[in-house]
Amino acid sequence: MKWFLLKVIARIFKYLKSIEQYVEYETIRKKYQIPLDFRFNGENIHFYGKGKLVIGENSYIGRNSNIQIGENQIVKIGNNCSISHNVYIYTVSNLSNQNFDTSRPKKKKKANVTIGNGVWIGANVFINPGVNIGDNVIVGANSVVTKDLSSNTIYGGVPAKFINDNLY
Numbered sequence: 001m002k003w004f005l006l007k008v009i010a011r012i013f014k015y016l017k018s019i020e021q022y023v024e025y026e027t028i029r030k031k032y033q034i035p036l037d038f039r040f041n042g043e044n045i046h047f048y049g050k051g052k053l054v055i056g057e058n059s060y061i062g063r064n065s066n067i068q069i070g071e072n073q074i075v076k077i078g079n080n081c082s083i084s085h086n087v088y089i090y091t092v093s094n095l096s097n098q099n100f101d102t103s104r105p106k107k108k109k110k111a112n113v114t115i116g117n118g119v120w121i122g123a124n125v126f127i128n129p130g131v132n133i134g135d136n137v138i139v140g141a142n143s144v145v146t147k148d149l150s151s152n153t154i155y156g157g158v159p160a161k162f163i164n165d166n167l168y
Helices: 002-032
Strands: 039-041 046-048 052-055 060-062 066-068 074-077 088-090 092-094 108-110 113-115 153-156 161-165
Parallel strands (some): 046 066, 074 113
Antiparallel strands (some): 092 108, 153 161
16 A cells, blocks of 8 residues: 555656646747747756747757857757757857956857757757757767758767768
8 A cells, every 4th residue: 555655646746747847848938939849858958048049840859958048149940850868059158268267257159059950969969159050960979069060961079070971
């Protein structure tokens, strides 16, 4: 009897968590005017910032992913994009060539991010500010994208480098 009650309580908590997650994602959907067919695949997905987010049709993002959209910045995600889990897309980041051992404000790089149509971004990928990813691109898992990626290509690594053409 005790195990039965514990299972029921666990299911109730799981159900309540799913409702909380649904409400959070619907709030994000309204704030950024995200299409209804965009899928939030999992928990801990965060979109934040005062910029603009434009998302095409039939795309999704996986769990534990973040999209940071700085003020006056834009993130564009095309149609039919598959963004895996633990993906970070940033439009604002510290510039590396400065003294970090100071309390003064840090110099920032602020730039839009564009992801074309039919792009597959693997797990654990970081996309830096100012990156443009063309159509039909595959970004391998555990990559750091620091520069533009041409259409119909496969990239991977740290930093992401050309691997091959994506000839389907």
